[in-house]
Amino acid sequence: MIDLLNGIVALANFVLIPAIAYGSQLALGALGVTLIYGILRFSNFAHGDTMAVGTMFAVLVTWGLQGMGVSLGPFPTALLAIPFGILGAAAIVLLTDKYVYKFYRAQKAKPVILVIVSMGVMFIYNGFTRIIIGPDDHRFADGERFVISARTFRDMTGLEEGLALRTTQVITVVTAVVVVAALFWFLNKTRTGKSMRAFSDNEDLALLSGINPERVVLVTWLIVASLATVAGVLYGLDKSFKAFTYFQLLLPIFAAAIVGGLGNPLGAIAGGFVIAFSEVGITYAWKKVLVYLMPPALEPDGLVQILSTEYKFAVSFVILVIVLLFRPTGLFRGKSL
Amino acid sequence: MRTVLLFAVVACLILGTGVLQSWNAALLILNMGLISAIMALGVNLQWGLAGLFNVGVMGFVALGGLAVVLISMPPVGAAWQAGGGGILLGLTLGAATIVAAVLVWSRTSGKLRGWATAAVLLVGMVIYRMVLDPAVDAVESVDAARTGYLGGLGLPVLLAWPVGGVLAAGAAYVIGKTALGLRSDYLAIATLGIAEIIIAVLKNEDWMARGVKNVIGLPRPVPYEVDLQNDPAFVERAAGFGMDATTASTIYVKLEYGVLFAAVLVVLLVLAQLALNSPWGRMMRAIRDNETAARAMGKDVTARHLQVFILGSAICGVAGAMMTTLDGQLTPGSYQPLRYTFLVWVMVIVGGSGNNLGAVLGGFLIWFLWVQVEPMGQLLMSGLTAGMPDGSWLKDHLMDSVQHMRLLTMGLILLLVLRLNPRGLLPER
Numbered sequence: 022m023i024d025l026l027n028g029i030v031a032l033a034n035f036v037l038i039p040a041i042a043y044g045s046q047l048a049l050g051a052l053g054v055t056l057i058y059g060i061l062r063f064s065n066f067a068h069g070d071t072m073a074v075g076t077m078f079a080v081l082v083t084w085g086l087q088g089m090g091v092s093l094g095p096f097p098t099a100l101l102a103i104p105f106g107i108l109g110a111a112a113i114v115l116l117t118d119k120y121v122y123k124f125y126r127a128q129k130a131k132p133v134i135l136v137i138v139s140m141g142v143m144f145i146y147n148g149f150t151r152i153i154i155g156p157d158d159h160r161f162a163d164g165e166r167f168v169i170s171a172r173t174f175r176d177m178t179g180l181e182e183g184l185a186l187r188t189t190q191v192i193t194v195v196t197a198v199v200v201v202a203a204l205f206w207f208l209n210k211t212r213t214g215k216s217m218r219a220f221s222d223n224e225d226l227a228l229l230s231g232i233n234p235e236r237v238v239l240v241t242w243l244i245v246a247s248l249a250t251v252a253g254v255l256y257g258l259d260k261s262f263k264a265f266t267y268f269q270l271l272l273p274i275f276a277a278a279i280v281g282g283l284g285n286p287l288g289a290i291a292g293g294f295v296i297a298f299s300e301v302g303i304t305y306a307w308k309k310v311l312v313y314l315m316p317p318a319l320e321p322d323g324l325v326q327i328l329s330t331e332y333k334f335a336v337s338f339v340i341l342v343i344v345l346l347f348r349p350t351g352l353f354r355g356k357s358l
Numbered sequence: 359m360r361t362v363l364l365f366a367v368v369a370c371l372i373l374g375t376g377v378l379q380s381w382n383a384a385l386l387i388l389n390m391g392l393i394s395a396i397m398a399l400g401v402n403l404q405w406g407l408a409g410l411f412n413v414g415v416m417g418f419v420a421l422g423g424l425a426v427v428l429i430s431m432p433p434v435g436a437a438w439q440a441g442g443g444g445i446l447l448g449l450t451l452g453a454a455t456i457v458a459a460v461l462v463w464s465r466t467s468g469k470l471r472g473w474a475t476a477a478v479l480l481v482g483m484v485i486y487r488m489v490l491d492p493a494v495d496a497v498e499s500v501d502a503a504r505t506g507y508l509g510g511l512g513l514p515v516l517l518a519w520p521v522g523g524v525l526a527a528g529a530a531y532v533i534g535k536t537a538l539g540l541r542s543d544y545l546a547i548a549t550l551g552i553a554e555i556i557i558a559v560l561k562n563e564d565w566m567a568r569g570v571k572n573v574i575g576l577p578r579p580v581p582y583e584v585d586l587q588n589d590p591a592f593v594e595r596a597a598g599f600g601m602d603a604t605t606a607s608t609i610y611v612k613l614e615y616g617v618l619f620a621a622v623l624v625v626l627l628v629l630a631q632l633a634l635n636s637p638w639g640r641m642m643r644a645i646r647d648n649e650t651a652a653r654a655m656g657k658d659v660t661a662r663h664l665q666v667f668i669l670g671s672a673i674c675g676v677a678g679a680m681m682t683t684l685d686g687q688l689t690p691g692s693y694q695p696l697r698y699t700f701l702v703w704v705m706v707i708v709g710g711s712g713n714n715l716g717a718v719l720g721g722f723l724i725w726f727l728w729v730q731v732e733p734m735g736q737l738l739m740s741g742l743t744a745g746m747p748d749g750s751w752l753k754d755h756l757m758d759s760v761q762h763m764r765l766l767t768m769g770l771i772l773l774l775v776l777r778l779n780p781r782g783l784l785p786e787r
Contacts, residue, residue: 064543121773133411133542137707138776140413140700144769147696151762268696272554275547283543327483331562338551342536345548349540 023180028313030182034171035309040301041294042190042259045197048293049252050270051277052204052286053245059221059284060241061122063135068249068274070146073267074113075250076257077154079106080161087163095165097189103254111246113149117142118242126238143268150264158263162189182313189258200251201290204244208286213240221284269334273300276337280344282351291352296337304330361715361784368722375730382605385612387729392619393681395721398705399623399630399714400673405703406712406786407639408666409646411542414533414549416698417556418671421529422522422678423688424560427567429518430577431510437500437565442508444493445565448486455482497565507568515577519622519679526675527668529556534667539660553699560690567688574687580614583607615684622680623718626673630714642666643712674702696765701728704772710782719784727771728764735763 050072057065065071082102092098121142125135167173168191171183208214213236220227220237228234253267260266277296281288306326328335344351372391376384397415404410455478463475498506529552537548561570586592586607596606633639645652645659653659682688701724709720739756746753775782 064546121777124777133409134776134780136411136543136546137703138773140703141769141772141776144696144700144704144765144772146769148762148765148767148769151765152759155758156762265694269554272547272551276551279544279547329562331558332555334551334554334558338548338555341547341551345540345544346536349544 024313027180027182028310030174030178030180030184031310031313034182034184036298036301036305038184038186038190040298042193043301044294044297045193046252046256046259046293047270047273047277047297048290049197049200049248049255050274051281051289051293052201053248053252054274054278055281055284055286055289056241056245056248058278059286060217060237061126061135063132063139064275064283066136066139066271067143067146068245069268069271070143070150070264071110071114071246072249072253072256072270073150073262073264074146075106075110075246076253076262076267077106077150077264078109079103079250079254080154080159080257080262082106083161093164095188096192097162097164097258099161099163099254099258100192103251106250106254107247110250111243113146114242114246115239118238147264147268154264156264158261159257160261162258164188187259189255193255193259196251196255200248204248204286207244213237217241272334273297273337276341279341280351282353285351285353288351288353295352296340299340300333300336303327303336304333361719364719364783365715368719368726371726372722375726382608382612385609385616387726389612389615389619389684390681390729391722391725392616392623393677393684394702394705394725395718396619396623396626396677396680397674397702398709398717398721399626400670400677401702401706402670402709402711402714402717403630403633403673404667404670405706406710406714406717407634407642407646408663409542410538410663410667410670411546412549412667412670413546413695413699413703414551414553415674415702416693416695417549417553418526418529418674419678419681419698420553420556420560420690420693421525422519422675422680423682424567425522425525425675425679426515426518426576426682427573427688428510429513429521430515431573432512434500434505434507434509437497437505437508440500441493441496441565444489445497445508448490448493451482451489452486455479455486458482494563494565505568506571507565507573514579515683516579516618518683519676522679523672523676526678527672530668530671531664534664538663538667550695550699553695557690557693560688560693567690570691572687572689572691576683576686576688578686579618579683580611583611586610619680619684622676626676627714627718634714701768704768706782707772708775708782710784710786712786713782713784716782716784716786720782723783724768724771727767731764731767732761735760735767 050068053071054065054068057063057068079099079102082105083097083099086092086098086101091101093100121138122135125138165188168186168188169177169184171185174184175181206214208218216227216232217237217240219230220232220234224234227237253262256267256270273296274293277292278289279292280295281290281292304326308325311325372384372388375387397419400418401412401415404412459475459478459482462478463471466474497508500506533548533552537545560567563569564571567573583604584607587603592607592610593603596603599606601609641652641657642662644655645657645662649659702721705720705724706717707720708724709718710716736757739760743753743756
């Protein structure tokens, strides 16, 4: 019985909690991709770097706040900086839209042209981030590190396994829930949100009923900048901020959006968790859990790790391929062109 | 006319580098420019001719690099004895598992289908790991500091170039089989993913090509500088040109590489031009411009796409093998998508998609800019910061950021070309 408890705690500590936190970050990122796909109708390759730009502004403001001695007590100062990060990202994204994307929208360019344009934007954001903050790793999390540390948990319960719950993980999940709830309320209840959905479902009909497309696009970019910044800051708090890592996040984020069904916000969230759980689950060495759950005679010798952690990109990719082969529109029936 | 003029401009740029900086720098740009031109040719075949959106160039280039190691390095006997058989057996079992799973999936039906396939995969995976893991450990522990891998076949390095193409073609077949026929964005994401996976495999499978420990000292198809400097006849000839032996030898070696690369480029360019103007090329363009009409005419669109996808990727593989030969080392850590995938795309778009000569021109031009933006930025920044006191953090920061200017510049160039001249410098005819 105690073994079973130990096994469950180990499972929660090493798989469930990290995967839920990572999944929330991916879900927020995928929501941004899916909104752009639904409304502007192209796959935005610059999304990872949009996250990096927003996070960069937030990190800079965090440093400034820390320098002034402002803090949130047990919470990371970066939470205070998120609105500034969103402002920065929104400004950059709106400028990009005005000077770059708008032209192609007016031309009704093919989606693939917009994808190539977003590649150029990706280069520029990437260079911009690196010029301002440099290519290095930055940790900017401060405040209390743990809500429950492994040691306290062991003392509390008397179990052999500890359960560590980091502050950043709790903040990630809580923030993600709040942001997603706000987004869905906005999309389903407000006039602007409804006009966005109408625009996504059928552009011509939306135009006929007097919806202003430029306004829809503007609101979309604002939401995308907010989502990207929040996702980026949460990821950075949980791990660390590095321009290149954010660029690489593009793959799991796109995988999440496609697995859920491109253009479908609910799908993006589900996709984020599917990808996160499989990444963590497949790259985790299960021995630690199995030791408690299996009878001693059957205990495994090796680490029981299906793939080493360096292959986590392979996991998102394989899931993506499987979904594409068997359900090309994604789990939640997104758009198909 | 325009073509000749633009190529003359690029030639002037490279010659200018030779006169103003050094001939070694100019030849370095020329050689990498040749390789970049070949990569651009490969992407142009896929995008310009068939409209396929491949953003996995980096992976195919890296596979070419792997081919150089597998073909040209001498085999490590001790490692083969320690676990060579085990690794081969393990890989065969892995492949057999996949084949068996596919067979089970296609031969069964009903509710059990999914479970049966999953069971076959699981059991196969366990056996595969049980065979492979100890063999890998054995191989990697053989003189880990110097070898720790199986080595290659010890064949002439030039043979690695076509083999690199074959490896890339194999990968392209697998990816094309799954992702082609779906939407264009899906192919983009799939290729992006496969490139990352190939790099991850190269970094982590130490038994294959030493992973991040890098394979250095790859055999060369040209003489070594040191040998030339010790060759009295060469020194004498160099003196005849009024050069010291060291400079002369480095230039000579680079020239010889340049000739080899140019030969490959010319062959591929001629083939690409012939393909473009053949009935096959016209069919490809017809498919690109109107898939539905082409399908109605009885063309097998997916098969043709697969064909051109494999061909283009193979060309990228050849270019990758050539690049690794030029470097003399395989460093998996240095493969970055911005440099190897997206830069090639900038080349194709700027040069003119659909025009082979345009792709070649773009390859040279963009590579020249990629190399030269940094010194130019340095100049600009020192001009900007001249008035600032030495050691001020802003000055240091600005000078540090020079190296990132190139990303910004490339993005700007791409956006400007797409906006002002979307058909590129040399438009498709």
